[in-house]
Amino acid sequence: MxxxxxxxxxxxxxxxxxxxxxxxxxxxxxxxxxxxxxxxxxxxxxxxxxxxxxxxxxxxxxxxxxxxxxxxxxxxxxxxxxxxxxxxxxxxxxxxxxxxxxxxxxxxxxxxxxxxxxxxxxxxxxxxxxxxxxxxxxxxxxxxxxxxxxxxxxxxxxxxxxxxxxxxxxxxxxxxxxxxxxxxxxxxxxxxxxxxxxxxxxxxxxxxxxxxxxxxxxxxxxxxxxxxxxxxxxxxxxxGGDRARIRPPGQRIALARDAAFSFVYPHLLEAWRSAGAEIAHFSPLADEGPDPDADVLWLPGGYPELHAGLLANAQRFKSAVREFAQSRPVHGECGGYMTLGTGLVDAEGGRHEMIGLLGLETSFAVRKMNLGYRKAELIESCPLGIPGDVLTGHEFHYASVLTSPDAPLFRLQDSDGRPLAQNGGASRGMVTGSFFHLIDTQG
Known part of the structure; x- marks a missing residue:
């Protein structure tokens, strides 16, 4: 510099x-x-x-x-x-x-x-x-x-x-x-x-x-x-110095955006747009499906647990995501990851059927805080990159994982460099997700 x-x-x-x-x-x-x-x-x-x-x-x-x-x-x-x-x-x-x-x-x-x-x-x-x-x-x-x-x-x-x-x-x-x-x-x-x-x-x-x-x-x-x-x-x-760039996940990104899915860092959106990507918002809570012309679907984090009943009944949204995933990549971060799973148990113990593209079952009936920086090495290709790419970000959620039968997406480390056996995300076909929130790449 x-x-x-x-x-x-x-x-x-x-x-x-x-x-x-x-x-x-x-x-x-x-x-x-x-x-x-x-x-x-x-x-x-x-x-x-x-x-x-x-x-x-x-x-x-x-x-x-x-x-x-x-x-x-x-x-x-x-x-x-x-x-x-x-x-x-x-x-x-x-x-x-x-x-x-x-x-x-x-x-x-x-x-x-x-x-x-x-x-x-x-x-x-x-x-x-x-x-x-x-x-x-x-x-x-x-x-x-x-x-x-x-x-x-x-x-x-x-x-x-x-x-x-x-x-x-x-x-x-x-x-x-x-x-x-x-x-x-x-x-x-x-x-x-x-x-x-x-x-x-x-x-x-x-x-x-x-x-x-x-x-x-x-x-x-x-x-x-x-x-x-x-x-x-x-x-x-x-x-000063070289201005490093963050690669967008696709050319036209269908991005969920409403009260249940709002956790996207503004610097990522700016980086994606400055790299030439287009972002098409849609609202799962309004039972909207993703833009059919998009080449990737991104479900960000947020508060799906507070809207689980509404999401469970959003049949148009769920069927549109399933159809999208047959031919194009779908990725979920934290709340989006939980929504891609089979079921979400709310704080009162009620189970709500989610999209079912991943085998993940999560629960808020027994809360467990997971918090900290994460370094994530990709095992599978996904909108975040290819195998071997290293990403930096964090994890912050209270959900408990009841079951997660799919192949892991990441090899995760905490901020001290210690391997984390759990919460390495999931990969099944064109669908990936994890509790990891992306901030940047390793460079």
Missing amino acids: TEARMLPPGVMIAAPRSGSGKTTMTLGLLRALKRRGLAVQPFKCGPDYIDPAFHAAASGRPSFNVDSWAMRWPVASKLLADASHGSDIVVVESLMGLFDGVSQRGHWGNGASADLAAATGWPVILVLDVSGQSQTAAATARGFQNFQDGVTIAGVILNRVGSQRHVRFASEALEASGLPVIGALPRNAHLELPERHLGLVQAEETSELDDRLNALADFIEANVDIDRILQLARPGSIA
Whole structure:
């Protein structure tokens, strides 16, 4: 990597841990900046389907995930440059705690949000949950300073403050440590967004979303010095290099898209389109079949378990997918994989008949969380590639596998390089699927 490219001014909203208030701060800031007439570009660190959809609704621009473990740097750098082009300011929401990642490095880091801050030079605004403490917050924040080369902590926002006295005690200690306090957010349960087992309820399913985002923006405007954030934002820069590409699964892709099937990373769609592929959406929940002119069918992840009864009765959809699979490739990721199976047992124990192109039976009656980065080597040809190709991505689901009699699709490893005997997906004829969510290739 030689040539450097400049990026717009930006900040990263980060915290010591999950649940500190990053998403509330990020969404309110995005909408507040948009209301000021600024073109604000959001990004999300790490694997996450749900937060970026809220970012897009708040900002009016698509939000993209950037991941230092699973995503090659040329892919990430092109994404950062292309997506932020024409924006006035960039706002990045971090994942978990700022320095949290895995033990082994991936493509250019270990998956920590700090990797992106260091790679771009965008400063970090630290959100601190100070409930149950005051001056001790300064010791926490001091620990973030100089912890990783290239990461700058530019300021602090206090969250869940109880009183002005509480704010004063924490602020005096922080500012004595050289960290400006640029906001203090009082406790406000009315602003919390609804959640379910994979995180927030999806943006498209959240009632009165625009009103909720405006309320968040009002809350942030009232309690945070947004002008100060604009002053603290710094232009970023990224090292250039060859722009690696991600091969699309086909020339014309029939892509399921509705409340049950919505988990597709925006950078993949952009990569497929920029490679010349066409994407034809259809809705299984509306009992629609795939585009008959498509050369590949992709069923993404989502929440089929919440719509299992409707999918079981979507006879036109199921028969159209079966017919498609007789002559053309069909691939399912996570929720799409479960839908290609024979049956899905919901949380109440009711079994629903799925498409039956794979022998997979899954259940949510006994939930088991499966979470982590994955490296997947293909055993069989499929829309993802040919045998021997290595892909990087992740797994995140609560389904239990009751039976999976088909040939495996992958040889899977976790982020430590340990082989995983289970969840290697399935392959039967033209149909493949797995719980693996694609982010990038090995390169």
